[in-house]
Amino acid sequence: MTDHFSCEEITVRLHQAMSAARDLSQDDVANIEELVQVGELLVAYETLCTQLYEYDIVLSASMIEDLRLAGQRLGAASMYAEVLLENVADET
Numbered sequence: 001m002t003d004h005f006s007c008e009e010i011t012v013r014l015h016q017a018m019s020a021a022r023d024l025s026q027d028d029v030a031n032i033e034e035l036v037q038v039g040e041l042l043v044a045y046e047t048l049c050t051q052l053y054e055y056d057i058v059l060s061a062s063m064i065e066d067l068r069l070a071g072q073r074l075g076a077a078s079m080y081a082e083v084l085l086e087n088v089a090d091e092t
Contacts, residue, residue: 005073010041013070014048021057042074049080058087 005013014036018029028051035044049067052059059067068081 005070010070011036013066017067020059020063023055023057045071045074045076053083056087058089060089
């Protein structure tokens with residue numbers, strides 16, 4: 001896997017995380033999707049990570065790593081993905 005995601009790949013990662021986050025509200029999904037559609041990928045990423053953390057939504061370690069790499073590519077602060085590790089899914 002590369003840490004040089006294109007904008008399209010980042011969009012896919014955001015959509016995958018939203019799909020995996022079953023407890024994310026439809027309002028949050030709609031707001032994040034609107035940001036994606038207008039090209040505000042950094043704000044969409046920050047919003048998604050913030051909501052995932054606030055709602056204690058559990059994601060797989062690989063999904064969090066994909067989000068971390070996407071955030072790195074977007075220039076986001078690393079703490080957005082790091083806090084998600086508090087709620088990582090047990091993959092054993």
